[in-house]
Amino acid sequence: MNTTGRDRSTADFKAFAQIEVARITFTELTAGERAEASSAIRARVVDARERQRTRYQRLGIESNAQLAPGQVRTFCALDDAGASLLRDACQSRRLSARAFDRIARVARTIADLAQSAAITREHVAEAIRYRSLERIGTRRVA
Secondary structure: OOOOOOOHHHHOOOOOOOOOOOOOOHHHHOOOOOOOOHHHHHHHHHHHHHHHHHHHHHHOOOOHHHOOHHHHHHHOOEOHHHHHHHHHHHHHHOOOHHHHHHHHHHHHHHHHHOOOOOEOHHHHHHHHHHHHHHHHHOOOOO
């Protein structure tokens, strides 16, 4: 435990993401459907981190972010549709090998959060969207 009373696995995890969301109508806002509870989200994150620790325990690393480039190919294997989508994105956006690896690691994390053993096209598409938003956020304004 640290000084905040939380265990280190969640206290040390900081993620900053910019996520584009679609507009919703007033009717949708007032429909009474409840969003996922913070406690449920926290449970999914803790589960995903434990899944990663177990997967990588023999390697001496704890998370997808720590994978070396050679390990990405082994632990972030994409299904055919996901590989095709990422190949197209790499070609059309002229992404580097480093960008490829980063997208694959993020897709693996998205799959872990979804409790999916396989990385699907949907996971890859979401990771590519995050990459696009990240690039927008780093553009310099003259």
